[in-house]
Each structure stands twice: as structure tokens, then as C-alpha cells.
Amino acid sequence: MTRRQRQMLGLAIVVLAIGILAWQLLTMQRPDRVFSRNTQATRAAEVRESVYRLTVPEVTIGRLGDVRIVSNIESDVVATLEEVPAEGEGGSKTWRVAVSGETTQPVYLNGNVVVESPLIDGDILVIGDYEVRFADGPEGFAGFYDWWESSTVTHQFLSPEVARDSFPIIAKAFPVSVLIVLVSFGMAIPLGLMLSFMKMAKTRWARWPATMYVDVIRGTPLFLQILLVFFGLPLLPAYKAMTQSLPWLNQAGLFGITNTLYLRAFLVLSLNSAAYMCEILRAGIQSIPRGQMEAARSLGMTVPQSMAFVIIPQTIRRILPTMMSEFILLFKDTALLAAVGLAEMALKAKEISAAKFNTTPYVVAAAFYLVVTIPLGRFVANLEHRLAEAEGGGGGAKRDSLVPEPIDSEHVTPRSNPIPTSGGDRR
Amino acid sequence: MSEAQNNEPVVRIKNLQKRFGDLEVLQGVDMDVTKGEVVVILGPSGSGKSTLLRCVNRLEEPTGGEIWFEDIMVNDPKTNINKVREHIGMVFQSFNLFPHLTAKGNVMLAQRKVLNRSKEEADRIAVEQLTRVDLGDRVDYYPSQLSGGQQQRVAIARALAMDPHVMLFDEVTSALDPELVRGVLDVMKELALAGMTMLVVTHEMGFARDVGSRVVFMDGGVIVEEGSPSEVFDNPQNDRTKDFLGHII
Numbered sequence: 001m002t003r004r005q006r007q008m009l010g011l012a013i014v015v016l017a018i019g020i021l022a023w024q025l026l027t028m029q030r031p032d033r034v035f036s037r038n039t040q041a042t043r044a045a046e047v048r049e050s051v052y053r054l055t056v057p058e059v060t061i062g063r064l065g066d067v068r069i070v071s072n073i074e075s076d077v078v079a080t081l082e083e084v085p086a087e088g089e090g091g092s093k094t095w096r097v098a099v100s101g102e103t104t105q106p107v108y109l110n111g112n113v114v115v116e117s118p119l120i121d122g123d124i125l126v127i128g129d130y131e132v133r134f135a136d137g138p139e140g141f142a143g144f145y146d147w148w149e150s151s152t153v154t155h156q157f158l159s160p161e162v163a164r165d166s167f168p169i170i171a172k173a174f175p176v177s178v179l180i181v182l183v184s185f186g187m188a189i190p191l192g193l194m195l196s197f198m199k200m201a202k203t204r205w206a207r208w209p210a211t212m213y214v215d216v217i218r219g220t221p222l223f224l225q226i227l228l229v230f231f232g233l234p235l236l237p238a239y240k241a242m243t244q245s246l247p248w249l250n251q252a253g254l255f256g257i258t259n260t261l262y263l264r265a266f267l268v269l270s271l272n273s274a275a276y277m278c279e280i281l282r283a284g285i286q287s288i289p290r291g292q293m294e295a296a297r298s299l300g301m302t303v304p305q306s307m308a309f310v311i312i313p314q315t316i317r318r319i320l321p322t323m324m325s326e327f328i329l330l331f332k333d334t335a336l337l338a339a340v341g342l343a344e345m346a347l348k349a350k351e352i353s354a355a356k357f358n359t360t361p362y363v364v365a366a367a368f369y370l371v372v373t374i375p376l377g378r379f380v381a382n383l384e385h386r387l388a389e390a391e392g393g394g395g396g397a398k399r400d401s402l403v404p405e406p407i408d409s410e411h412v413t414p415r416s417n418p419i420p421t422s423g424g425d426r427r
Numbered sequence: 428m429s430e431a432q433n434n435e436p437v438v439r440i441k442n443l444q445k446r447f448g449d450l451e452v453l454q455g456v457d458m459d460v461t462k463g464e465v466v467v468i469l470g471p472s473g474s475g476k477s478t479l480l481r482c483v484n485r486l487e488e489p490t491g492g493e494i495w496f497e498d499i500m501v502n503d504p505k506t507n508i509n510k511v512r513e514h515i516g517m518v519f520q521s522f523n524l525f526p527h528l529t530a531k532g533n534v535m536l537a538q539r540k541v542l543n544r545s546k547e548e549a550d551r552i553a554v555e556q557l558t559r560v561d562l563g564d565r566v567d568y569y570p571s572q573l574s575g576g577q578q579q580r581v582a583i584a585r586a587l588a589m590d591p592h593v594m595l596f597d598e599v600t601s602a603l604d605p606e607l608v609r610g611v612l613d614v615m616k617e618l619a620l621a622g623m624t625m626l627v628v629t630h631e632m633g634f635a636r637d638v639g640s641r642v643v644f645m646d647g648g649v650i651v652e653e654g655s656p657s658e659v660f661d662n663p664q665n666d667r668t669k670d671f672l673g674h675i676i
């Protein structure tokens with residue numbers, strides 16, 4: 001089967017699956033559920049805004065089967081909603097309210113005190129301060145939507161309503177994370193290059209500090225480093241003096257984040273990433289066969305020239321996939337900044353989540369990370385594939401299969417060394 | 428060869444010694460290479476041929492003795508070695524082409540960076556030298572798109588573009604399939620005929636006899652015999668030379 005055929009088959013399967021799912025959803029029978037709404041305006045703030053569940057602390061209505069209305073106004077259970085099994089074939093389900101337990105407040109059904117009664121569409125139950133409207137659910141997509149929002153797991157993690165509310169807020173924080181990772185990564189490259197040269201230096205006075213630095217940074221959690229920098233740095237007199245002499249540092253910068261927060265974020269993330277970058281670069285540079293340097297030097301090029309025009313360009317091609325993986329890691333790590341009050345996506349999600357008592361915002365934030373990481377990850381995989389193919393033939397733009405492959409193994413072997421990635425492996 | 432030959436020494440090696448740790452690889456080598464001469468260095472594996480060649484442009488640091496290139500002492504720490512290397516071309520067994528550059532890019536790089544030639548001039552010379560090694564139609568190919576023999580000829584063109592006063596060849600055909608050796612040897616022969624001073628380490632006896640103006644036989648880090656090709660090949664004096672040639676031919 002050709003690649004194209006496989007792709008078409010995969011596409012067909014996906015389309016079919018989506019079609020079946022959609023058909024199921026749209027033709028779905030009326031779901032079993034309780035439709036209820038609190039009408040107490042004074043309590044509205046405490047009520048989680050939804051059409052299917054009451055979540056005022058005192059009253060909870062679940063859905064399906066053993067539905068209970070719980071009240072702690074005086075006693076515990078004041079009313080129970082029960083499903084009455086259908087009579088005969090095709091009979092639809094009915095519901096019944098049963099009042100039990102000690103209660104000081106009567107339960108009213110459509111204005112009449114009730115102890116036990118069947119429920120029909122449109123009935124209004126009044127229990128203490130709360131009014132509960134009982135209704136059959138809508139059918140089709142609207143029914144599915146209600147079921148989705150009323151089901152604990154789907155509502156808790158994937159509530160469309162909460163998602164809709166949190167999307168614009170998290171979207172506004174998205175450029176914050178992107179800015180931080182771009183600047184930090186950009187700073188980490190020259191820092192990492194410097195460190196890698198130090199680590200490869202002949203004198204131990206260069207090697208030693210660089211090795212120490214890399215070991216310490218890679219050997220401790222980034223989270224601790226963030227805490228140290230964010231809480232430690234402002235206590236330094238020099239830092240205080242700096243923020244005083246540069247008042248703009250304490251003002252809000254891009255996307256509403258205070259500049260000092262940016263400064264510390266750039267600092268800690270680039271210093272951290274530089275340690276990983278150092279190892280990636282060092283492994284990359286050392287993977288270039290010695291003959292390359294010797295050839296360059298034998299032509300009269302100086303060491304810096306040989307590095308800049310012969311070694312580094314080849315290194316970059318080799319480590320590009322690893323570098324991009326590091327970029328993805330760093331991008332995800334920006335979420336740790338939530339812990340120190342930098343209002344990036346994770347912190348925004350946390351705030352909304354706390355306010356809404358729902359974890360959907362985290363999922364929304366996760367989606368924003370995925371929008372960057374998945375395409376980039378695919379790209380890296382692609383690039384790795386292409387480079388691996390090119391390794392046999394190192395090639396450039398002009399590859400074409402009519403051209404003879406290198407014939408001698410001597411020359412191919414050193415270049416087909418696997419790209420060293422271990423140096424940069426993280427966490 | 429002979430018509431270009433005179434007595435002006437290009438490379439003078441005096442009592443050259445090289446140690447790797449405890450291993451004495453070169454134990455006092457003396458050799459003068461005059462202008463236009465093609466000195467072929469023979470010897471068994473490990474006898475120090477490569478090391479000798481690599482000392483000439485100081486890819487290896489000699490541990491004793493002197494190496495002179497024209498009137499510059501190569502192994503004087505005060506010597507700007509990059510200036511010396513501009514004039515000493517070297518071709519390696521494993522080609523060592525820059526894989527990220529095309530054939531032309533390989534030949535142009537050092538011209539631009541070391542000799543500071545203009546882009547146009549470097550380009551012109553690159554095409555000229557690549558044509559000289561019979562690769563005029565491959566200038567825009569990447570090394571991976573070239574056969575071993577073609578790659579080695581690019582490496583020769585790369586060295587030639589620097590207008591070297593002497594060329595060092597270290598077993599440049601050893602990594603090649605037999606059918607590709609010819610083309611490289613032809614290029615080297617043409618070079619010799621054009622009067623290039625050459626130091627050639629090789630196992631190609633035909634080439635040594637045909638092109639060499641002098642053959643040097645090394646063993647155990649010293650020169651044990653040297654002379655014209657016919658002297659060394661037809662009438663070797665030293666037992667080790669006899670033994671070696673007996674095995675090879």
C-alpha cells in the first residue's frame with residue numbers, strides 16, 4: 001500500500017467515526033436527567049451557573065437513578081427523587097418525589113404541601129428557600145449538551161460553558177508564555193555556546209566552573225531555581241538599587257505583566273536552559289569528525305574561523321531537532337512561573353478554575369500549549385527523519401536519486417554516527 | 428619534474444622527533460625537499476609516515492628537531508602557523524570535505540576567509556581548479572552526491588586553490604574503490620608534471636615509480652633507505668626495504 005493510500009484510508013476511518021458519532025448525538029433520545037434551577041436571586045452568586053445542577057451548598061441535585069435533594073436547613077434528607085420503572089413495553093420513565101426525615105419546612109409541589117407524589121414535566125418543587133423546577137430534557141443535540149454538562153466528569157473537565165468563558169482570558173495570557181520562552185531561549189543559546197566552549201577548553205580554570213554550573217543547574221529542580229530567583233533576587237541590595245534607579249522596571253510591560261517579573265523569568269529560564277544547551281552543543285560539536293577541524297586548519301584557517309564556518313554550521317544541522325525539543329520543554333516549563341505570581345496561562349487558568357470551581361480552564365490552557373508543542377514536535381520528528389535520511393548522504397537542497405551515493409564506507413561511517421542527544425536529555 | 432627542478436629547498440626536516448607519550452614515533456628524520464620534487468614516502472603501517480607529514484604543517488607538534496618551510500621555521504612557537512599553512516596544501520585519506528558546502532563552496536571557503544579573495548575571484552578560481560581535476564560539471568554538487576574519487580579530487584582542488592608551494596598527500600587513494608583510484612592518481616600525476624612540489628605517502632607502487640623523483644623508505648620512525656625510484660625498487664639495499672617491497676609487489 002502506498003503512503004498516499006494509507007493516508008486516504010486513515011482519513012476515511014476518521015470521517016466515518018466522526019459521522020457515526022455525530023449521528024448518534026443528533027438522534028439521541030431524551031436523556032434521563034433532572035432539570036432544575038435555583039431561582040433565589042439572593043443566592044445567585046453562590047449558585048454555579050448551570051441549567052442542570054444545583055450546587056448551592058445546602059441543595060444538591062444529581063442526575064439519574066437515585067437522585068437526592070439534600071437540605072441541611074434543619075435535618076438532612078428532606079426529599080428524594082426516585083425513578084419509577086416504566087410500565088410495560090415502551091412506557092416512558094416517570095419520577096416521584098418522596099419527602100422523609102425530620103423537617104420543619106414542608107415541601108411544596110406546585111404550591112401544595114407534598115409528602116410523596118409522582119412528578120411530571122413542568123412541576124415545581126419548593127423546598128425551603130429553594131425552588132426546583134422539574135422538567136424532561138430536550139432531545140437531540142441540546143439533550144446531549146445538557147447531559148454533557150450535567151455529567152460529573154465531562155462537566156468538571158470539559159465544560160463548554162466554562163471553556164468559553166475562560167478562553168479569552170487564557171488567550172490573552174498566551175503571548176506572555178510565548179514571549180518568555182522566545183526571549184529566554186534566545187538568551188540561552190549564546191550562554192550555552194559560551195559554556196560549551198568553556199567545558200571543552202584546555203585549561204581547567206574554564207572547564208571547572210562550567211562543569212560545576214551545568215551539574216548544579218541540571219541537578220536541581222527548575223522549580224527551586226524559580227523560587228530562588230523570584231524571591232531571592234529582590235532581596236539583594238543591588239537588585240533593589242537597580243529597580244529604584246530604573247522605575248520602568250516596576251511598571252507593567254507587555255501584555256500587562258510587570259517588567260521585573262519578566263526580567264526574573266528571562267533570567268532564571270535562560271540560565272537554566274543554557275546548562276542543557278551547553279550539553280547539547282558540546283555533544284554536537286564533539287560529534288563532528290576531527291578531520292573537519294584538521295582540514296580547515298590545514299587550509300590556514302584560524303580556530304575561530306574553523307569553528308564559525310566549518311564546525312558550527314554542521315553542528316547546527318545535527319542538533320536542530322534536539323534544540324527544538326529543548327525549546328518545547330522550556331515552553332512547557334513557563335507554566336512553573338504560575339507559582340511565583342507571573343500571570344501566564346497556567347496562573348490564569350488556576351484563577352478561573354478557583355472562581356468557577358471547575359477544572360476545565362486547565363484543559364483550555366493545556367490546549368494552548370498543545371497548539372505550539374504538537375506542530376513543533378511533528379516538525380522536529382520530520383526534521384529528524386529528513387536529517388537521518390540525509391546522514392547517509394549529508395545532502396542539501398540538491399538531493400536527487402540519480403546522483404550516485406558515496407561509494408566508500410570510510411567516509412560515510414563517521415557521519416552516520418547517531419546524533420548525540422543524551423547530552424541534552426532533560427528530566 | 429626534472430625541467431622544473433632546481434636546488435632550492437622548499438621543505439627542510441632536520442633530526443625530527445615525535446613522541447606520543449612513551450611511544451617514539453619519529454626518531455630523527457632528516458629530509459630536504461627541493462622545488463618541483465615529488466618525494467614518495469613508503470613504509471609499513473605504523474612506521475610514522477602520516478606523523479611525518481602532519482608535522483610538516485604542524486597538525487602534530489614535533490617534540491624535537493626542526494622543520495623549515497622556505498625560510499620559516501615551522502615549529503618555532505613564535506611562527507604564525509596559519510600563515511605557513513596557507514602555502515602548504517594537504518590532502519587526507521578520508522577526504523574531509525565540508526559536507527555542508529558544495530564542491531565549489533569547499534574550494535571557495537579558505538580562499539575567502541584566509542586569502543581574503545573577493546567572491547568573484549574565489550568563485551572563478553574554484554571553477555578553474557575543479558575543472559582542472561575534471562569536475563567542471565559537478566561544481567554545485569554536495570560531497571554526499573559525489574563518489575569517493577570525485578570527493579578526493581574536490582579535496583585536491585580545495586588545496587590547489589590556495590596556490591600552495593608544496594602539497595602533502597597522505598594515502599589519498601587508500602579509501603577508494605579500485606576503479607576510482609585511477610582518476611585521482613591522474614590528477615596527481617598532472618600536478619607533478621606541472622612542477623608542483625609534492626610529498627606523497629602512498630602504497631601505489633606504480634605511481635611511485637612513474638611519478639616520484641625520489642623514494643624514501645621509512646621504518647620504525649627513521650628513514651632506512653632513499654634514492655631514485657629505480658634505485659629503490661630495482662636494487663634495494665636495506666633488508667627491511669627488500670622485505671617490504673617483496674611483500675607489496
Ligand SMILES: Nc1ncnc2c1ncn2[C@@H]1O[C@H](COP(=O)(O)OP(=O)(O)OP(=O)(O)O)[C@@H](O)[C@H]1O
Pocket residue numbers: 447450452470471472473474475476477478479
Ligand atoms: N595521536 C596519536 N596518539 C598516540 N599515538 C599515535 C597518534 N598518532 C599516531 N600514533 C602512533 O604513531 C605510530 C605511527 O603512526 P602513523 O599514523 O604516523 O603511521 P603510518 O606510517 O602513517 O601508518 P599507516 O600506513 O597505517 O597509515 C603508530 O604506532 C600510531 O599508533
Ligand SMILES: [Mg+2]
Pocket residue numbers: 476477478597598
Ligand atoms: Mg598513515
